[in-house]
Amino acid sequence: MSADGSNADSTYASDASSDDATIRRILEDTGDTWAVVGLSGNRSRAAFGVAEVLQRFGKRVVPVHPKAETVHGEQGYASLADIPFPVDVVDVFVNSELAGAVADEAVAVDAKAVWFQLGIVDPDAYGRTRAAGLDMVMDRCPAIEIPRLGART
DSSP, X not given: OOTTSSOHHHHHIIIIITOHHHHHHHHHHSOSEEEEETOXXXXXXXXXXXXXXXXXXXXXXXXXXXXXXXXXXXXXXXXXXXXSSOOSEXXXXXXXXXXXXXXXXXXXXXXXXXXXXXXXXXXXXXXXXXXXXXXXXXXXXXXXXXXXXXXXX
């Protein structure tokens, strides 16, 4: 339950987690530059494999990690604010406690959409991000959703 007494989780569940139209719009129409927050050169992390899938489907993957490593041939940046070009989608691989701040940064850099990966849920961040006019998905993975929806990218 949120601070105002409403059940923010029900809004999240109906709007974000099951909205195939929003998922498809982000994958197909929002743009091809995806900043992947939490992406490093660690091959055992989920972000590494998902970024690989995004690239296979034509997305430009921009690593965002404190180490600012080059991953999958793309220069990394320590933060979203450090990226010197527009970002379409911010794909978030940090825990739920940190994810809301990343969503706020995505709004600040004029991203078009925010994607919280599997297991990442923050209904308050969802509300703020949607109120700012961005599309948002939580607790989903684009590497699963692209083939599930037969998305054209």
